[in-house]
Amino acid sequence: xxxxxxxxxxxxxxxxxxxxxxxxxxxxxxxxxxxxxxxxxxxxxxxxxxxxxxxxxxxxxxxxxxxxxxxxxxxxxxxxxxxxxxxxxxxxxxxxxxxxxxxxxxxxxxxxxxxxxxxxxxxxxxxxxxxxxxxxxxxxxxxxxxxxxxxxxxxxxxxxxxxxxxxxxxxxxxxxxxxxxxxxxxxxxxxxxxxxxxxxxxxxxxxxxxxxxxxxxxxxxxxxxxxxxxxxxxxxxxxxxxxxxxxxxxxxxxxxxxxxxxxxxxxxxxxxxxxxxxxxxxxxxxxxxxxxxxxxxxxxxxxxxxxxxxxxxxxxxxxxxxxxxxxxxxxxxxxxxxxxxxxxxxxxxxxxxxxxxxxxxxxxxxxxxxxxxxxxxxxxxxxxxxxxxxxxxxxxxxxx
Numbered sequence: 001x002x003x004x005x006x007x008x009x010x011x012x013x014x015x016x017x018x019x020x021x022x023x024x025x026x027x028x029x030x031x032x033x034x035x036x037x038x039x040x041x042x043x044x045x046x047x048x049x050x051x052x053x054x055x056x057x058x059x060x061x062x063x064x065x066x067x068x069x070x071x072x073x074x075x076x077x078x079x080x081x082x083x084x085x086x087x088x089x090x091x092x093x094x095x096x097x098x099x100x101x102x103x104x105x106x107x108x109x110x111x112x113x114x115x116x117x118x119x120x121x122x123x124x125x126x127x128x129x130x131x132x133x134x135x136x137x138x139x140x141x142x143x144x145x146x147x148x149x150x151x152x153x154x155x156x157x158x159x160x161x162x163x164x165x166x167x168x169x170x171x172x173x174x175x176x177x178x179x180x181x182x183x184x185x186x187x188x189x190x191x192x193x194x195x196x197x198x199x200x201x202x203x204x205x206x207x208x209x210x211x212x213x214x215x216x217x218x219x220x221x222x223x224x225x226x227x228x229x230x231x232x233x234x235x236x237x238x239x240x241x242x243x244x245x246x247x248x249x250x251x252x253x254x255x256x257x258x259x260x261x262x263x264x265x266x267x268x269x270x271x272x273x274x275x276x277x278x279x280x281x282x283x284x285x286x287x288x289x290x291x292x293x294x295x296x297x298x299x300x301x302x303x304x305x306x307x308x309x310x311x312x313x314x315x316x317x318x319x320x321x322x323x324x325x326x327x328x329x330x331x332x333x334x335x336x337x338x339x340x341x342x343x344x345x346x347x348x349x350x351x352x353x354x355x356x357x358x359x360x361x362x363x364x365x366x367x368x369x370x371x372x373x374x375x376x377x378x379x380x381x382x383x384x385x386x387x388x389x390x391x392x393x394x395x396x397x398x399x400x
Contacts, residue, residue, distance in 0.1 A: 001073035014132040016146030020190045024084065025148030027180050028118050031095055032060065033153035033263065034176055035111070035241050037160045037256055038169040040246075045296035046168070046181040048104060050243070054364025058357040059396035060285040063115020069352075070344025071116060071139075072073045072123035076207060080128040080342065081191030083120055084183065094183040094271045099174025101326050119353065122329075130333035130341060136278060142330040143274030149264030150322055153238075159261030161253055207343040211336065219335055219345075219398040222390045223328070225400030227352030230290075232359035237262070237297075237321060240358040240367075241314070247373050248300060248310055259316040267316035269323020274330075280333045283395025289324030290388040296320055296379045317358035321384075331391075335398060355383075 035042075035057065043053055047311075067087070075083040094114035101107055126142055133141025160172060211220050241262050245255035269289065276285055296316045305313065329345070336344030358381070366376055 004047045014141075016190060017132040018145060021129050021145040022148040022189060024088065024125060024187065025145055026120060026152035027091065027183055028121060029086070029149035029152030029263075030156045030176055031091055031114055032118065032149075033259075034156050034160070034340065035060070035237060035390065036242055036258060038164070040242060041164065041169045046314060049349075050367050052104060052366040053359075054239075054361045055365075056104065056108055056111060057235070057360040060111035060115040061353045061356040062117035063112040063117075064114075064356070065115075065350045067116035067119025067121075068123055068349025068353060069119075069347040069351075071120035072349060073207060073343040075120070075124040075342035075346070076228060076340055077125060080124045080131075081271050082129070083124040083342070084191060085187055087117040087121035088180065088187055090114070091121070092117075092177055092184065095180050096174060096176030097177075099172070099177060106275060113262065115353075116392070122134075122340050122347070124126065124173055126345045127331055127338075127342040131148045131338060134390045137332065139277035139330040140274045142333050143270060143326060145279055146326040147267050147270040147274065149326075150263040150270060150318065153263035154260050154267065157256055157263060161256040161260070162355065164256075172176050175358060180324055180334060190331070207340040208347065210340045211344050211347060216335060217377065218399065219394050222397065223332060223335060223348060224351045226387045226390040226394070227328055227348050228355035229383040229390070230328065230355070231352040232261060232355035233293075233384045233387075234325050235356040236359040236363045236380050240363050243367070244300075244373065244376075245310070245314065248258045249304070250307060253377050254307055254311070258311055260319040261311050261315045263322075265320075266322035266326075267318075267333075269319035270319075270326040272319075272325050273323045276346050277327060277400060281395060282327050282334075283391050286324045286327040286331070286391045287388040289320045290326070290384055290391075292320035293317060293324060294384055297381055298374070301308075302374035331394070335394075344400025 037333045042048070043050070067090075071083065071087070071367075091114050094110045094117065097110040098107060098114070101110060112364060117226055125145055129142045129145045129324045132137055134144075156176075164172065177342070239260040242252075242255045246252060246256035250258055273285060273289065296313055300310070330346050333341060361381075363376065366379065
């Protein structure tokens with residue numbers, strides 16, 4: 001693997017690649033989660049109901065599906081670096097546009113473009129990280145990259161809680177876009193020599209067919225089910241955590257802190273999962289974390305607690321839910337052969353985003369009915385339990 005750091009040792013080069021992907025995933029985390037923190041102000045400013053806000057959330061997820069299904073597979077042909085740089089450009093442009101527009105339809109389009117970039121970047125970076133950290137530390141390398149996402153969400157929430165009412169939500173979206181743009185030249189310096197695709201890469205249609213080869217067909221379909229169901233739940237929590245925390249009795253400011261604490265837990269859970277995955281099979285570790293998430297979600301929705309206790313449970317939802325979900329990425333990297341790895345992970349991203357689109361939309365509709373918070377959470381514990389069972393079955397159909 002060649003990089004801009006050609007004179008460095010192979011170990012340093014691998015570390016540099018993982019650090020870069022971690023940083024780009026922080027940009028992803030900021031670009032996705034910033035909207036959940038700003039949602040109440042956007043709704044108040046534009047006078048839009050929860051179901052329309054759910055559509056704005058889902059536009060970004062639809063873009064991620066397109067990016068994963070159509071753009072990410074090109075990373076196997078044209079190189080991981082090329083697709084990562086293109087994805088960053090799309091994310092930056094979409095975020096900058098989000099801060100300049102003045103209609104719901106245009107905001108949805110801008111979020112769709114951001115989503116295309118994020119969907120492609122997630123797959124290309126997971127494939128690149130798996131190849132940089134091949135061997136017993138592969139799970140750790142791929143998992144660690146994912147930890148950048150919630151860490152950025154923590155800082156995003158803390159910053160927004162302090163400056164939102166002084167700056168306004170559109171200014172914050174514009175600033176986030178400019179920060180994303182800064183990553184482009186930095187990424188080019190590291191990836192400028194790491195942009196070659198596989199010389200014998202099959203056509204995309206043939207690469208997709210390899211995902212359903214007899215040896216891995218069952219595991220692939222179960223992985224698709226896991227990501228679909230898992231993202232249905234994950235993006236409900238990520239998108240609506242601020243509003244759900246207000247429904248649980250927190251003030252608007254404390255609700256933003258609940259979102260930040262959720263993402264703090266997500267970072268802790270993802271990092272811990274990455275370490276544990278060097279010793280424990282992912283097909284055992286992920287279901288254990290998902291089971292903990294179900295318990296934490298039911299407590300959050302059904303038990304009246306003081307502010308400190310509510311914030312603690314939000315933290316534990318992050319540890320278990322996102323810690324478990326982010327185990328899917330190293331699981332995917334192990335399941336798919338290197339030659340079609342970006343295609344495989346891209347399709348995992350794409351299929352999963354369909355669940356991510358449905359989840360926030362469904363939550364928006366259910367919230368308009370006045371359904372009690374406990375039953376809202378119980379509704380989304382069902383797909384999480386099914387996702388956990390699917391991972392157990394993957395362990396029976398493969399050696400990952």
